[in-house]
Amino acid sequence: MSEHQEQHEHHEPDNRDVHDTDFHVVSPVTYIIVFSVLLVLTGVTVLASLFDLNAWNPIIALFIACVKATTVVLFFMHVKYSSRLTKLTVGAGLFTFLILIGMTMSDYFTRAWGRW
Amino acid sequence: MSDSTAIAQTPHGTHEHPPYQRHHFESMDQQVDATGFAMWLFLLTEIMFFGGLFTAYLIYRNWYFPAFVAGSHQLNIFWGSLNTLVLISSSFTMAMGVWCAEMRKQGALVLCLVLTFILGIGFLGIKTIEYKEKFEKHHVPGLHFSVKSFVDPASDPDIAQYHDKPLRLDMARHTELYFFLYFAMTGMHALHMIIGIGILGFMIFRARAGAYTTGHITFVENFGLYWHFVDIIWIFLFPLLYLISRHG
Numbered sequence: 001m002s003e004h005q006e007q008h009e010h011h012e013p014d015n016r017d018v019h020d021t022d023f024h025v026v027s028p029v030t031y032i033i034v035f036s037v038l039l040v041l042t043g044v045t046v047l048a049s050l051f052d053l054n055a056w057n058p059i060i061a062l063f064i065a066c067v068k069a070t071t072v073v074l075f076f077m078h079v080k081y082s083s084r085l086t087k088l089t090v091g092a093g094l095f096t097f098l099i100l101i102g103m104t105m106s107d108y109f110t111r112a113w114g115r116w
Numbered sequence: 117m118s119d120s121t122a123i124a125q126t127p128h129g130t131h132e133h134p135p136y137q138r139h140h141f142e143s144m145d146q147q148v149d150a151t152g153f154a155m156w157l158f159l160l161t162e163i164m165f166f167g168g169l170f171t172a173y174l175i176y177r178n179w180y181f182p183a184f185v186a187g188s189h190q191l192n193i194f195w196g197s198l199n200t201l202v203l204i205s206s207s208f209t210m211a212m213g214v215w216c217a218e219m220r221k222q223g224a225l226v227l228c229l230v231l232t233f234i235l236g237i238g239f240l241g242i243k244t245i246e247y248k249e250k251f252e253k254h255h256v257p258g259l260h261f262s263v264k265s266f267v268d269p270a271s272d273p274d275i276a277q278y279h280d281k282p283l284r285l286d287m288a289r290h291t292e293l294y295f296f297l298y299f300a301m302t303g304m305h306a307l308h309m310i311i312g313i314g315i316l317g318f319m320i321f322r323a324r325a326g327a328y329t330t331g332h333i334t335f336v337e338n339f340g341l342y343w344h345f346v347d348i349i350w351i352f353l354f355p356l357l358y359l360i361s362r363h364g
Contacts, residue, residue, distance in 0.1 A: 025219070031208060031211045031212055035205075045354075046193065046197050049355075049359040049362050053363075054363075061355035061359050061360050065354075069352065072207065072344050072348055073344075076340070077344045082152070089156045089160065093159070093160035093164075096160070096164065097164065100164065100171060101171055104175070108179075
């Protein structure tokens with residue numbers, strides 16, 4: 001940014017809305033839709049747990065939980081409308097968490113392989 | 117918070133800025149970005165913290181599967197589902213609160229914060245009902261823990277619907293580990309709720325004084341992130357503890 005532009009920006013009126021430039025206001029309609037989706041998915045996950053689906057019970061329950069969490073992160077937590085830095089930060093956190101879970105599990109779940 | 121109300125009339129350099137802009141930031145955009153980034157970094161440490169608990173739970177569930185199934189049957193799915201609804205509703209009212217702050221609607225913001233506060237208290241109330249039952253049935257690890265429900269399921273009418281087979285004593289004793297992880301995970305989650313409710317109380321007073329409806333909503337925005345994060349933890353705790361072991 002050149003010196004001239006910088007000067008210009010700093011001399012804008014004091015009472016301007018500072019969020020007008022980069023702040024995306026998410027409308028209540030979006031929040032109501034997200035809220036409804038979360039309620040429906042909660043119902044679906046409780047309903048799915050009533051049926052005996054063997055190994056699929058935890059898979060379905062955790063898949064629905066991941067969908068719900070993603071919805072909350074993207075809309076309630078505004079990540080969909082956030083800067084690349086925020087998106088990268090969230091992605092880095094998820095990646096590190098998956099290393100924690102993935103590498104630990106791949107150890108514990110394979111210790112008995114070939115011994116039965 | 118207090119210095120955000122300081123008068124910004126003193127000359128600092130060649131420019132003027134909103135009273136809530138800290139001196140070490142070039143612009144409000146930069147300040148908003150930096151505080152949002154910091155909040156997310158804090159939440160990453162929280163993800164790793166709860167991630168460790170989730171990992172421990174999954175490993176022990178794999179090792180002592182029959183004990184974890186029997187332990188899970190002691191949880192009441194009605195209370196768990198109701199609490200999920202309460203917490204999701206509180207996330208919704210919090211999100212609406214952020215919107216009210218953005219739109220500078222002071223009355224609506226206070227209403228949203230109060231609703232979030234009440235729903236948070238409601239969640240803890242339901243959790244108390246559940247904890248109380250665990251205490252009464254001696255299912256609290258370390259406090260005269262009883263394996264009666266697991267070595268002799270017929271003696272426990274609460275789990276009659278599951279038709280559990282009796283566990284051998286060595287496996288039945290591992291239910292204590294299930295309840296240890298249950299209390300550790302839901303307890304840490306509840307502690308986060310209690311801290312959040314405390315901050316909400318503070319915010320309600322500040323909002324009534326008009327603190328967040330002047331265009332400076334960083335505090336509400338970042339508290340919203342924290343509250344939604346606590347919601348996400350419960351979104352995973354609910355299926356892991358209550359749902360996935362129903363059929364074992």
